[in-house]
Amino acid sequence: MKVWDGFIRGYHWLQVMLLVACWWTAEEGEMEWHMSLAACLVALWVTRLVWGVLGSSNARFSHFVQGPQAVTHFARCLLVGKGVPRHAGHNPLGALMVVALLLLIALQWISGLFATDEIFTEGPLASWVSADTATWLTQWHHLNFNLIIGLVVLHIAAVVLHQWRGEPLVQAMVTGKRDDLRDVQVPVLVPAWRAWGVFLLLWAVSYYLIVGG
Numbered sequence: 001m002k003v004w005d006g007f008i009r010g011y012h013w014l015q016v017m018l019l020v021a022c023w024w025t026a027e028e029g030e031m032e033w034h035m036s037l038a039a040c041l042v043a044l045w046v047t048r049l050v051w052g053v054l055g056s057s058n059a060r061f062s063h064f065v066q067g068p069q070a071v072t073h074f075a076r077c078l079l080v081g082k083g084v085p086r087h088a089g090h091n092p093l094g095a096l097m098v099v100a101l102l103l104l105i106a107l108q109w110i111s112g113l114f115a116t117d118e119i120f121t122e123g124p125l126a127s128w129v130s131a132d133t134a135t136w137l138t139q140w141h142h143l144n145f146n147l148i149i150g151l152v153v154l155h156i157a158a159v160v161l162h163q164w165r166g167e168p169l170v171q172a173m174v175t176g177k178r179d180d181l182r183d184v185q186v187p188v189l190v191p192a193w194r195a196w197g198v199f200l201l202l203w204a205v206s207y208y209l210i211v212g213g
Contacts (some may be wrong), residue, residue, distance in 0.1 A: 001184070003088045004176040006057045006192030007199075011048055012173055018044065019152075023145065030095075031121040032211075039210040042108045042109050043203035048102065051195050058089030058187035065099060066092045086167065098154050106146050111141040113210075124210055 012030050015101070018041045025034035064087075071092040078085045078093070090098055114123035114129055115138040149208040162169050172178045 001088065001181055001186055002177055002189060003058065003178050003181070003187060004173055004178050005158065005189040005195075006176070007047075007051060007055065007195035008059050008192075009173055009176055010192070011044060011051075014042060015041070019105075019148065019197055031117075035121075035123075035211050036207065038112055039206040040203055041105070042206045042210070043199055045102070045105055045109065046194055046206075047199040047200050050198055054190075055195060056187055056189040058087075060192075061099075063094075064090040064095045066095060084165070084174075086184060088178070088180055088181055088187050093158070097151065097158070101148070101151055101155070104144060104151065108141065108144050108148065111137045111144060113140045116136075156183065 015181055020039055022041065025031070025037060035157050051059050054060075057169070065136055074085070074092040087094075113123040113125040114134050116126045116134045117138070118135075122134070159169050166180060168178060168180060
């Protein structure tokens with residue numbers, strides 16, 4: 001069964017690479033590269049929001065973001081190890097992780113717009129705020145990345161648990177297919193080129209505004 005379209009899979013792995021690359025360039029002081037990569041991350045993030053409304057059925061937020069009752073029920077089943085429902089997409093707990101990561105990544109690039117090292121480099125909007133505010137946002141930019149790392153570690157632990165339970169989540173995010181699902185509605189997948197077209201357009205705009213402008 002095909003469960004993930006090409007954009008969701010590419011988005012997942014590209015986001016991982018961009019976060020690692022942004023961290024490395026910041027650590028090495030390669031701020032021009034850091035800002036160029038951040039522009040790409042912004043475009044990817046916004047495209048994911050668009051795809052969450054107009055994309056494949058199981059990529060839409062309305063499909064996988066559920067209420068507290070569904071989340072509690074799934075967590076209880078997972079703890080007792082019985083009656084855990086399988087999903088052709090994100091389960092209720094996984095949905096919370098998706099939303100949390102999207103929010104933290106948004107805070108990361110927004111704070112980066114105002115960040116400054118007070119010597120050589122500053123974000124494109126740093127001059128819009130006071131020096132104290134820019135310093136505070138710079139500190140938050142560093143702290144928030146640690147929160148992202150914490151969520152990533154939690155995400156990896158959850159994936160390992162599901163893999164141990166016989167759910168090939170990693171393989172599905174590579175191939176887009178799962179053969180372990182039964183009595184699950186097949187998702188309606190939208191051609192990925194549409195999302196990649198939006199991404200390329202947004203990348204050009206964000207690069208101009210963040211780097212070239």
